[in-house]
Amino acid sequence: xxxxxxxxxxxxxxxxxxxxxxxxxxxxxxxxxxxxxxxxxxxxxxxxxxxxxxxxxxxxxxxxxxxxxxxxxxxxxxxxxxxxxxxxxxxxxxxxxxxxxxxxxxxx
Amino acid sequence: xxxxxxxxxxxxxxxxxxxxxxxxxxxxxxxxxxxxxxxxxxxxxxxxxxxxxxxxxxxxxxxxxxxxxxxxxxxxxxxxxxxxxxxxxxxxxxxxxxxxxxxxxxxxxxxxxx
Numbered sequence: 001x002x003x004x005x006x007x008x009x010x011x012x013x014x015x016x017x018x019x020x021x022x023x024x025x026x027x028x029x030x031x032x033x034x035x036x037x038x039x040x041x042x043x044x045x046x047x048x049x050x051x052x053x054x055x056x057x058x059x060x061x062x063x064x065x066x067x068x069x070x071x072x073x074x075x076x077x078x079x080x081x082x083x084x085x086x087x088x089x090x091x092x093x094x095x096x097x098x099x100x101x102x103x104x105x106x107x108x
Numbered sequence: 109x110x111x112x113x114x115x116x117x118x119x120x121x122x123x124x125x126x127x128x129x130x131x132x133x134x135x136x137x138x139x140x141x142x143x144x145x146x147x148x149x150x151x152x153x154x155x156x157x158x159x160x161x162x163x164x165x166x167x168x169x170x171x172x173x174x175x176x177x178x179x180x181x182x183x184x185x186x187x188x189x190x191x192x193x194x195x196x197x198x199x200x201x202x203x204x205x206x207x208x209x210x211x212x213x214x215x216x217x218x219x220x221x222x
Contacts, residue, residue, distance in 0.1 A: 004150070036213075043112060043213035044151075044199065089151060098143075098151035 002027040006090045006099025013080055013106050021075040021102045023090035031092040033066050033073040038087045080106045112214035114200050120220045126188040129217045133202030140183050142175060146196035157183060190221045
């Protein structure tokens with residue numbers, strides 16, 4: 001069945017560092033891909049998404065490109081902030097399979 | 109507009125006891141979903157309601173779990189009797205349309221079974 005493999009955390013970075021969180025997937029057909037973020041004490045929020053190959057999702061300085069040839073959807077941000085500290089989940093639809101989550105801590 | 113709310117935020121019970129989790133979706137959202145995250149692993153789908161009907165309950169782990177959505181508004185998820193492996197965070201989500209990329213999630217209920 002469909003599945004998502006996500007880079008294990010935790011990840012600790014200094015403010016303004018470059019962030020990459022790897023995500024690869026296994027799927028039959030043509031899934032849509034998502035990154036969700038969970039800030040402390042809150043529910044999951046959709047961060048960005050891509051619905052077809054070569055699409056780039058972007059939001060709040062984060063980007064991820066749907067790479068069919070490498071079955072990947074890596075999350076990147078050029079300069080992280082303390083407020084980006086959260087747990088990040090990669091996911092795919094239609095069956096909504098999630099990765100295990102990566103906890104990011106950004107230190108000032 | 110109020111978001112998805114879940115109650116309680118935390119629950120600690122002993123093995124063999126019963127626990128009922130509640131989810132209040134966003135008003136007007138016909139679709140309601142339950143998920144579970146166990147021990148820092150992936151978030152797993154449990155079931156999907158459309159109004160009061162169970163559209164998909166393929167993710168329910170066993171018959172100790174009972175979900176209801178009487179009247180098509182809030183939903184409850186009962187675990188009876190609870191086992192140690194039921195510990196985890198239970199998330200609820202709702203959507204206006206039956207599309208997984210339109211879901212709004214609640215903050216989750218952390219269940220600990222001792």
